[in-house]
Amino acid sequence: MKLVVLGLSLGSSWGNGHATTFRALLKAYAARGHEVVFLEREVPWYAGAHRDLVNPDWCRLDYYSDLDHLAEWREEIAAADAVIVGSYVPDGVAVGRLVQEWAEGTTAFYDIDTPVTLAKLARGDFEYLSPAVIPDYDVYLSFTGGPTLRHLEDHYGSPMARALYCSVDAEAYVPLDVPKKWDLTYLGTYSDDRQPTLERLLLYxxxxxxxxxxAVAGPQYPDTIQWPDNVERIEHLPPAEHAAFYGASRATLNVTRADMIAAGWSPSVRIFEAAACGTPIISDRWDGLTELLGDGREILLVDTCADMLAALGRRDLEQIGQAGRARVLAEHTAAHRAEELERHLGEAAEHARDRARVTA
Incomplete structure (x- = not known):
């Protein structure tokens, strides 16, 4: 089938987790024999030196400057078997309406930020999605599973909501035989609501x-943060260097945004990537996490500085990392997600045909 995706970014991983998620998923989707086109809004902060993927050999990557420019791809969108619009796409509500008007195939919204999106909708912030647009997407693909899926259908009128968790490119994220440089690391862009946890579980x-x-790797941290002398700061780490970073870490920290903790069932792409590298993960707590990785066997959950110090002193850290890797390779690779995406889009197409027959 032909799939067109309009997402936040594929070409730049700077300051966002969308690019690596889309890269892993769409590369695996193309490997299943499908044609993929990715349309990205041209913005200065993802251009120039921040663009770390050019001309991928598994999909066509094109850029549009505004909504008028997007109209040049109208026929391509119309001819696609399925069209996906992602969260945080600039002018996302207008883009969604255009896709729903132009597309003749299945339409989907892929929310890589579901709890954040729902919090925005609840306070009337329709930056990239509005309640009026949701029912007209054939399927809502959600970064978050659990009870949120029913909420999307019952409260917002989605005809079909399905979980599509992030995943990992198992060829790119592998254990590397590199010297251990750090006892504990964190990889992530600065966020106000993650910072208190980072302070408690790493800086303290x-x-x-x-x-x-x-070590803490990621952009946009304020200059006001007082970094201890034994914490190395890395401003930006491109995906090609992630595996080596995790390989040099005796353990890595997972920190979750407040909205995602509240919703539960919202695993970050970093969990799957670190686990695939065989790096032990030490995480904050939220509902649904232990359904993905078993606490004490495949991941360690902590609450306090003392908990973290105890975790770092465990002699079985390496075994926990190996067990986490085995679980992720068995259930959470990009190949697994591509198969799920194919199934969800097929189910949505069938539901759309059923609805059309009922209303005919």
């Missing part, structure tokens, strides 16, 4: 354990 720990080594 670094101050309490001056003989241990730490």
């Amino acid at each position: 720990v670094a101050r309490a354990a001056p003989n241990r080594r730490f």
